[in-house]
Amino acid sequence: MDQPRVCEKYQHCRWIGAGAFGKVYRAIDTKINCVVALKLTELEGDGNDGGVPAVSLREMSVLKEMHHENIIKLLDVVLQDGKRLTLVFEFMDGDLLEFMKAHPDRFSDSNLIKCTTHAYSAPEVLLGSTEHYVAADMWSVGCIFAEMVNQDREFEEGS
Template sequence: MSPTSVPCGTTTNSSYSVSASTAGSFSSPILRFTTEISFYCHTQYEKVEKIGEGTYGVVYKARDRVTNETIALKKIRLEQEDEGVPSTAIREISLLKEMQHGNIVRLQDVVHSEKRLYLVFEYLDLDLKKHMDSCPEFSKDPRLVKMFLYQILRGIAYCHSHRVLHRDLKPQNLLIDRRTNVLKLADFGLARAFGIPVRTFTHEVVTLWYRAPEILLGSRHYSTPVDVWSVGCIFAEMVNQRPLFPGDSEIDELFKIFRVVGTPTEDTWPGVTSLPDFKSAFPKWPSKDLATVVPNLGAAGLDLIGKMLCLDPSKRITARSALEHEYFKDIGFVP
């Protein structure tokens, strides 16, 4: 592919503050928001090659002409391209530039060009799915599984402390620096800015395998526990070398979950029968012993994964508490 430049556009630099009264609410509006927009002809980024098509659009390997740095350039697909970029999306994405953590893929720039939106990220060419697929012996190294899980939780705990949810965590958006084994979370906050489409840019169905039961049951009010559920699924997949709940529809996904952790009741999950998509006719499955589901995990690991895969989100362990779990007591050095 011949190198091409990103066309003229705008970049956004944003600052914001949130009152203490909204700190626990992910649906509360940003109370004060200021944005400075500078207009200039943006020829800084040169596309080198297309490297993938994700949930939100096309991803290119590109070069920063100023620094000569290799970067990842995400061209965001907009549902209503004729209407331009929604101001809410620009605002939400601009906030993500404030997120600075060693386990978060850094958003370096936001380029708003005519009716297009480009996000400039640091470049990493390996993700956890590719790593697991290419290294069948990966699951046989419990230290590596533990180290990756710890880094995932560390990144999530940071984002949750800044009132940012992911909502679509999966091995494909956990990126790895193959030189250092540093793991970084990609696409944090994009779901809030753009929503999660049913299909990707190339019409591939967006996976349900890591989606929390409260979302599958139609809850309109969910928070940080949805990401912890996803991490529990990823944890099991790292150990088993196969997805834990590979459903091919929302109802199939729910039933795969219920067959393992049991069908929820008002006793095990107060309020569940009031969720929009809960049906009293759901089959009543008992919960399984997790030792038969993730047989290669020791007692501490099974305890942690059980707390991550708790059906009731109010009882699910937090990312911060998970980092303090006994499973990590011998973690040693983590990059």
């Protein structure tokens, strides 16, 4: 995968994955020498005329308000020439499923069910819906719950 430059402050290390709303890279914050995750969303060519999508605005506003040790921190937001939005998050090595498989005996501890998890998108989002409904979030919550209960991914990418 190509590694587009966000700004001098962040040096890309490697591509982590992609979701419905962007590509995620592992990077280094060169100012404080700390590993971060960069979520890059291209704003051109998706029908929004270079504006920031409502789903991104919602994500940013909710995460800026959340201050809890078990919620990923949004550290920075970079808008490049109105063409690319980059959300900078604290970096978490792994996801909930990986943690559960590595520590099956500890899964019953409710304090541990606070790690990051695989990203699930509702079918309407995957089919290109530009509207965002609570039902789409509930789909994701249901998939995550099934993943936690079964300790297995219900839907793999491409299936």
